[in-house]
Amino acid sequence: MLKKSRQELAVIKPYVPGKPIEEVQEELGISDIIKLASNENPLGPSLKAQEALVKFVTQAHLYPDGSCTALKKSLAAHWHIQPEQLIIGNGSDEILKFIAEAFLQPGDEVVLAEPTFSEYHFVSQLMGAALQSVPCRQFIHDLPAMAAAVNDRTKIVFVCNPNNPTGTAVGHAELQAFMDKIPDDVLVVIDEAYYEYVQRDDFPDVLPWLAQRENVLITRTFSKAHGLAALRIGYGIGHPNLIRILEKTREPFNVNAAAQAAARASLADLDHIAASVDVNEVGKSYLYEQFAALELDYVPTETNFILVDVGHPAAEVFDRLLRKGVIIRPAHVFGLPTFIRVTVGTPSENQRFVAALKEVIAGESSH
Ligand SMILES: Cc1ncc(COP(=O)(O)O)c(C=O)c1O
Known part of the structure; x- marks a missing residue:
């Protein structure tokens, strides 16, 4: 037994x-x-990503670049950020796990919408944190109520934007007003897995906030619009100090080389x-x-x-x-x-x- x-x-x-x-x-x-x-x-997937995968095949005996150096360089150039602001995961699911492993322990709380993406519940509960679920209003994150649910025990707020399963997004002004209410020591995770599909003009432009603020992390993925779900590759963008903390939880070879090659090729295929x-x-x-x-x-x-x-x-x-x-x-x-x-x-x-x-x-x- x-x-x-x-x-x-x-x-x-x-x-x-x-x-x-x-x-x-x-x-x-x-x-x-x-x-x-x-x-x-x-x-x-993009034909360019498919070609990259074919080329990769003869290199399958080599360990991947554990730091994803080339991909970080491509992503940094693509989004006009610094490579130090990036962490790459085995799907953005893994980035969510890094966050939970780095910050949560029993007695901590996380705030999230209801309904929202189930991985937030999983990674938080895995680390023993309690969930404060705040019902959506007309299928949209109720950001004022979510801000009000933050207390001394809150370590993380998950904002799924756009939200799975409702498909709704919050706009720039609402998110800015929400951020103004969140204490600097609470991490706000903004999951933008569906970023490429968004059509509304006032979708939040969070990237410029990240160089200054240490308490915001954006997560994105190659699984959706890039069509690479099987390869498992996603990324987080944040302040270099936050990224350094998350890096401590990462396995040395968490992202395989095929995924890295395909992601780089896909990024270039606008x-x-x-x-x-x-x-x-x-x-x-x-x-x-x-x-x-x-x-x-x-x-x-x-x-x-x-x-x-x-x-x-x-x-x-x-x-x-x-x-x-x-x-x-x-x-x-x-x-x-x-x-x-x-x-x-x-x-x-x-x-x-x-x-x-x-x-x-x-x-x-x-x-
Ligand atoms: C909102 C949201 N975040 C993250 C993910 C996970 O994506 P990945 O394949 O990058 O782990 C999904 C997948 O369905 C999702 O809907």
Whole structure:
């Protein structure tokens, strides 16, 4: 019999991943399955990133550059910042873990929105911190209420901008007013995983704050608009003093060399990002129209996914769509029992999803 595991693990619910497509194909006997559940880029990776991966293959016997020197240089030039302001992670998930490992211990609190990205709960609880969840207002972060929830025990505030699963973003003036209320010793993590997709003009321009403020970290990723989710690579941008603290928690070779090479190539392929954003905008318009025609309420999005109220139990709708070969994310897991979250796909994927949804809703109504 093993000795007891850490008490902090008792509250952690293991992440339940979606079934692999191959398994669903086998179970349902459907070969043509579309996955609109994880907010991936339906165009896939840039051709330049693919070429970089092919070139990398002969170098697979060598350890990666643990400091990601070349990638940091490219990112610094791209965003007009210093390489010392960057930390690279095995996905931006890992950056969130660095933050928790560096700052949190039992007795500490974190403030976050409800609903928001589940990784904040996981990394915080893993370190024994308590969660102060502040309900969104009309699906948007309630920043004044979040600022009010900060107390002496608060170490971190997570601002998911735009927010997963709602797709909403807060604007520059609101975020500035929020920052003015946050004590200098509380770290504000601004997760911009969907940054490239954002359309609103007043989206916060946080980068200029980072050289001065030590208590802000932006996280971004190559998993979404860059289409490199399988490679696991994301980054944090902050004050060099903050980055130095986070670096202490990082494994020496946390980011593999294939991911570094592909990320650099992808960063240089502005056309691919532009094309990905275009496909997303076309898909958004189409889905908005279709939802409106079906009289379904949806939350206008700044991302590549849409939260929509299908008016029926989400788990059942998920199941029925699955049987038609369409995988989406049911939002009852986020406390929204009749909502689903669907990733914007290619035009043909979107059409197939809508056709399947119409059948499911019609079938549900006749029950
Ligand atoms: C808001 C948000 N942050 C971070 C991530 C994690 O991205 P990565 O693949 O870089 O770990 C996701 C992925 O879904 C996300 O939605």
